[in-house]
Amino acid sequence: IAHICARDVPHSKTTGNLMGLGVLGTLVAAPALILFPQLVAAPAGAGMAALSRKDELNADRLGAEYLRRAGFPPESMQTVLELLESMGAYEREQQQNHGGTASEWWHRIYASHPTTGERQEKISGVATSKKLERATSPQPEFLSYLDGLEVGFSKYQGIAYKNNRYFADLHLAIEVPDGWIAQLNIKRDRLWLARRDRKAHILIEQAASIDVNEPCKWLGNKVTPSSVSDTRPIHKHGLPSCTGLVHKSRRALFSYKEEIYRAGVITNSKDAGLGYVFYGYAEQENFAENDQVFLRIADSFEHLQANSKIPNPPALRIRRAKNGDSFSSLAQNSRLIEKNPESMLRLVNRRYPNGEPQAGELIKIIE
Secondary structure, eight states: HHHHHOOHHHOOOHHHHHHHHHHHTTTTTHHHHHHHTSSSSOTTGGEEEEESSSHHHHHHHHHHHHHHHHTTTTHHHHHHHHHHHHHHHHHHHHHHHHOOOOOOHHHHHTTOOOOOHHHHHHHHHHHSSSOOOOOOHHHHHHHHHHHTOOOOHHHHEEEETTTEEGGGGGGGEEEOOTTTEEEEEEETTTTEETTTTTTEEEEEEEESSSSOOOHHHHHHHTTSHHHHEEEEEEOOOOSSSSEEEEEEEEEESSSSEEEEEEEEESSSSOOOOOOOEEEEEOOOOGHHHHHHHHHHHHHHHEEEEEEEEOOOOEEEEEOOTTTTOOHHHHHTTOOOSSSSSHHHHHHHTTOTTTTOOTSSSSHHHHH
C-alpha cells in the first residue's frame, strides 16, 4: 500500500511484474509460500527488485505510520521484518544441511532490498516518536481463523500417511522412499518421483486399453522400437501386470551407446484395461542399485477406488502449549513432508532458530 501511495511503481512493464507477484508479496506472500505455496508463485521477472533501497525504506516508514494511525502497534512492522530475517536464516540452514541452493524466488525478491537491520532501525523511529495507547493484540481471534487451514503441497506432493503418499487426482497411493521427492503434474496426469540428488527418477502415467491377458506383450508394444528383457509380473495385489528392462541405443559422438531403464505396467483390476505405466531412469553406473528402488516403488502401487478412504491433508492447528512441550517433541507427531519439521515449527511460531514454546501460550502445530 505504501509503495502505491508513494507512487514508487512506474506505470510500465515493472507494474505488470509487481502485480504478478503482488505488491503485498514482500510482506505476506513470501513467508506464506513456505507453508501455503498454492497462494502465489513469484514470476521469473519479479519486479520487487526494481524498487530502490530508498523506496523500500520510505515504504517501511509509511507502513508503520499507517499502522499507528489505524490504531495498531507500529512496531508490528518490525515483527514482520524479524520474520523475514528468520526466513532468510532458515533458507540458509536448509541449504547448508541438505545441499542444493536456496529458493530462487526468495533471492529474486530480496536481492536488492535494504538489510533487515537497516529497515528495523528506520522503523523504530516511528514506533517510539509517537505516543499512542497500545492496541489490544488481535492474535487469539486471528489465530482462530487459521485453525484447520491446509498446509503444504499435498495436491502435488501427495498426502503423507504412514508409509504411503496419496494422490487423489491420480487415484493412486504409493510409497515414496526416504531421500526421494514427489511431484504431480495434474494437467498431464503424470507423477514424477526422484532422488534429491537427481541421480535417479521414476515417471508414472495413467494408461488405458491395457491388454489384461497379455500385459507383457502390451508393454513391449508400448516401448517399441526398443527391446524389453527380463519381463515378469508384479504379483503384490494379484492384478495383471508386467515389468522389464528396456534396452535402448543412443547415438554418441562417434558410436552408439546402449542405455537401460526399467518399464512396467500395472492394471487397476483383473478385467478393466485401465492402470498405470511407469519408467525408471538412473545413471548407468548406479542403475542396478536404483533399479531395486524402482521395483520397490512399483510393488507399492495401490489403486484408490471411488469409496477408498483418503486421509486428510496436513493442517495448521492452534492450541495452548502444555508444560513440557518442546518443538522437538511436537515435530515428532507432525505430518509435514519436511526435511526438518522442528525448524519449520519454530519458524511459524516466531521462535527460530532455537526458541521453545511457553506453557499456556497459543502455538501453531501441524497435524
